[in-house]
Amino acid sequence: xxxxxxxxxxxxxxxxxxxxxxxxxxxxxxxxxxxxxxxxxxxxxxxxxxxxxxxxxxxxxxxxxxxxxxxxxxxxxxxxxxxxxxxxxxxxxxxxxxxxxxxxxxxxxxxxxx
Amino acid sequence: xxxxxxxxxxxxxxxxxxxxxxxxxxxxxxxxxxxxxxxxxxxxxxxxxxxxxxxxxxxxxxxxxxxxxxxxxxxxxxxxxxxxxxxx
Numbered sequence: 001x002x003x004x005x006x007x008x009x010x011x012x013x014x015x016x017x018x019x020x021x022x023x024x025x026x027x028x029x030x031x032x033x034x035x036x037x038x039x040x041x042x043x044x045x046x047x048x049x050x051x052x053x054x055x056x057x058x059x060x061x062x063x064x065x066x067x068x069x070x071x072x073x074x075x076x077x078x079x080x081x082x083x084x085x086x087x088x089x090x091x092x093x094x095x096x097x098x099x100x101x102x103x104x105x106x107x108x109x110x111x112x113x114x
Numbered sequence: 115x116x117x118x119x120x121x122x123x124x125x126x127x128x129x130x131x132x133x134x135x136x137x138x139x140x141x142x143x144x145x146x147x148x149x150x151x152x153x154x155x156x157x158x159x160x161x162x163x164x165x166x167x168x169x170x171x172x173x174x175x176x177x178x179x180x181x182x183x184x185x186x187x188x189x190x191x192x193x194x195x196x197x198x199x200x201x202x
Contacts, residue, residue, distance in 0.1 A: 004119055007164060011123050014160055018130030021137050021153055027145050030137070034153040038130075042156045042182075045163040049175060052167045058175060065179045069159075072186040076152060079193040084145035087200030 003052040010044025013037050026092035027084050035077040039069055124164045131157050148192045155185035 020033020043066045050062040091098065134157060138150035159178045166174035 003167065004123075007120070007123055007167070010160060011126050011164075014127060014130045014157055017153065018133030018157075021130075021150065022133040027143060027149065030146065031149050034134075034149055034156075038153050038156040042159045042163070042178075045160040046175075046178065049163045049166050049172075053172055055172070058172050061172075061175050061179070065159075065175070065182060068179070068186075069182055072182070076186055076189040076193075077149075079190055080145055080148055080152075080196075083193040083196040083200070084143065087145075087196055089143045089145055 003048040006051065007045050007048035010041045010048065013041035013044065017041060025094065027089050028081060029092065031077050031081060035073050039073040043069060120164055120168045124161060124168065127157055127161050127164065144196060148189060148196075152185055152189050155181055155188075159185075 014037070017034050017037035020037065021030050024030040024033055046062045046065055050059045053059075085100065131154060134150050134154040138147050138154065141147055159181050162174045162178040162181065166172055166178075
């Protein structure tokens with residue numbers, strides 16, 4: 001029963017992440033939805049697996065996968081966001097502030113990189 | 115009894131999968147597609163977890179582990195490729 005509730009929570013988060021990925025206005029906000037909510041959703045489903053089986057070997061494996069997800073998700077989104085910004089993917093017109101534009105070199109690239 | 119409920123959960127996972135697929139097709143930029151692909155792999159990890167519960171077969175946990183690994187390596191490789199192509 002606990003496993004069912006936690007798995008349902010995780011899948012609800014996945015659905016929310018999917019809606020965010022579909023509806024958000026630009027790349028960075030889309031990543032904001034998909035990387036955080038998506039990772040937490042996957043982790044919750046895996047936690048449900050650990051609770052369902054309740055076996056030490058499986059719990060250890062689930063913990064390993066969860067730690068791996070928690071380490072790699074921020075790295076992957078950071079790397080993609082940096083590559084996108086440097087290649088000049090446009091920000092949403094509603095963007096309030098772009099502090100990187102004042103300090104770093106201006107975005108390079110042109111329409112051909114999109 | 116719980117098997118049927120987990121079947122419903124697995125069906126619900128088709129929703130984020132469809133959203134991710136629409137984003138993958140529509141773009142508009144290449145990083146958007148990479149992010150969508152990353153998200154689709156996260157959905158696949160969750161689906162592997164739910165399937166492990168339904169079939170009571172913990173082997174699918176290894177599938178989830180490998181999928182997470184492949185997705186990370188793929189995303190980083192795509193990002194490096196993007197940056198190299200952008201500087202040229």
